[in-house]
Amino acid sequence: MQTSLGFVAWGVRLALFLGPIACNAGEEDRWKDLTAEEIGDAGKGAQIFRDNRCVECHSFEGEGGSDAPPLDFMKGKMSARDVADMTGTLWNHIPHMIPAFEAEQIPYPTFEEGEMADLIAYLHGGSGAAADSTAPAGHEGGADVPVEALGDPSNGRRLFDDKKCSECHSYGGMGGEDAPSFDDMAGHLSAREVADMGGRMWSSFPEMLMHFEEEGVEVPTFAPGEAADLLAYLHGGPMP
Ligand code: HEC
Ligand code: HEC
Numbered sequence: 001m002q003t004s005l006g007f008v009a010w011g012v013r014l015a016l017f018l019g020p021i022a023c024n025a026g027e028e029d030r031w032k033d034l035t036a037e038e039i040g041d042a043g044k045g046a047q048i049f050r051d052n053r054c055v056e057c058h059s060f061e062g063e064g065g066s067d068a069p070p071l072d073f074m075k076g077k078m079s080a081r082d083v084a085d086m087t088g089t090l091w092n093h094i095p096h097m098i099p100a101f102e103a104e105q106i107p108y109p110t111f112e113e114g115e116m117a118d119l120i121a122y123l124h125g126g127s128g129a130a131a132d133s134t135a136p137a138g139h140e141g142g143a144d145v146p147v148e149a150l151g152d153p154s155n156g157r158r159l160f161d162d163k164k165c166s167e168c169h170s171y172g173g174m175g176g177e178d179a180p181s182f183d184d185m186a187g188h189l190s191a192r193e194v195a196d197m198g199g200r201m202w203s204s205f206p207e208m209l210m211h212f213e214e215e216g217v218e219v220p221t222f223a224p225g226e227a228a229d230l231l232a233y234l235h236g237g238p239m240p
Contacts, residue, residue: 031149032079036125038191043130045122052109074123080145081228087198088227116199117192144189147236156233163220172238186237
């Protein structure tokens with residue numbers, strides 16, 4: 001009896017000790033598992049996937065073309081960091097996708113504000129999310145994601161130079177003037193706004209490529225996690 005009571009007492013002490021740790025972990029985990037709705041309107045995203053003709057080359061959940069890799073690998077990647085890092089995946093493949101669009105005579109689509117976030121809500125959340133989504137089309141914002149949940153902004157600051165973005169774009173008063181400044185991204189930290197960055201990049205890519213050629217700048221690629229770090233910097237705000 002004595003021993004088992006001793007165990008109970010230890011159990012209580014352990015619970016008191018671990019309780020706060022568990023709570024902190026809960027707060028961090030919050031950003032590891034976003035709902036599709038926090039990112040966008042998955043129903044609208046499903047429509048965009050068809051209207052923009054992604055479906056003609058890519059399949060998702062078993063439906064669509066087979067000229068390009070299936071996009072199911074995104075499904076279930078619901079952390080804020082994964083969502084941010086999608087911009088890098090798109091970036092790496094767009095230069096190879098543009099010739100495919102030309103070959104298939106599919107017009108290269110551009111994205112209105114919010115549309116890429118809706119598409120990402122669909123591709124990351126799955127068609128189940130589309131069925132459940134009650135979010136109105138183009139719904140705004142949401143809670144700010146902590147910068148650390150996106151990535152490492154100091155590394156992002158370094159990547160802004162290393163990946164040559166700063167040769168044409170400026171941020172916080174530093175960088176080139178040939179391309180739009182990124183200042184307006186600072187402080188836009190909802191999951192939806194972070195996801196949508198990929199759409200701005202996508203829409204400008206063909207134009208951007210011509211500038212890369214003109215300036216003789218090699219198109220950089222992003223290793224996993226790097227785009228998320230860059231977005232942590234650009235959305236988090238300039239650093240000294
Ligand atoms: C004309 C055909 C075509 C269309 C239409 C198309 N893609 Fe692609 N996509 C490709 C090809 C080809 C690749 C592989 C490129 C490479 O090897 O880098 C690719 C690669 C990708 C990748 C990277 C896949 C991976 O395995 O990492 C993503 C993400 C992607 N496309 C998204 C889209 C989205 C979103 C749309 C619609 C807005 C779209 N694509 C429309 C041809 C297409
Ligand atoms: C050689 C010059 C050049 C480099 C280097 C460059 N860009 Fe661009 N970028 C442009 C130009 C020019 C535009 C505007 C294109 C247009 O008018 O649509 C642009 C547009 C953009 C946009 C859309 C801007 C907006 O306001 O919607 C994003 C996002 C972007 N670039 C991201 C990047 C990132 C990230 C890097 C570094 C990895 C980078 N760019 C490197 C020239 C460049």
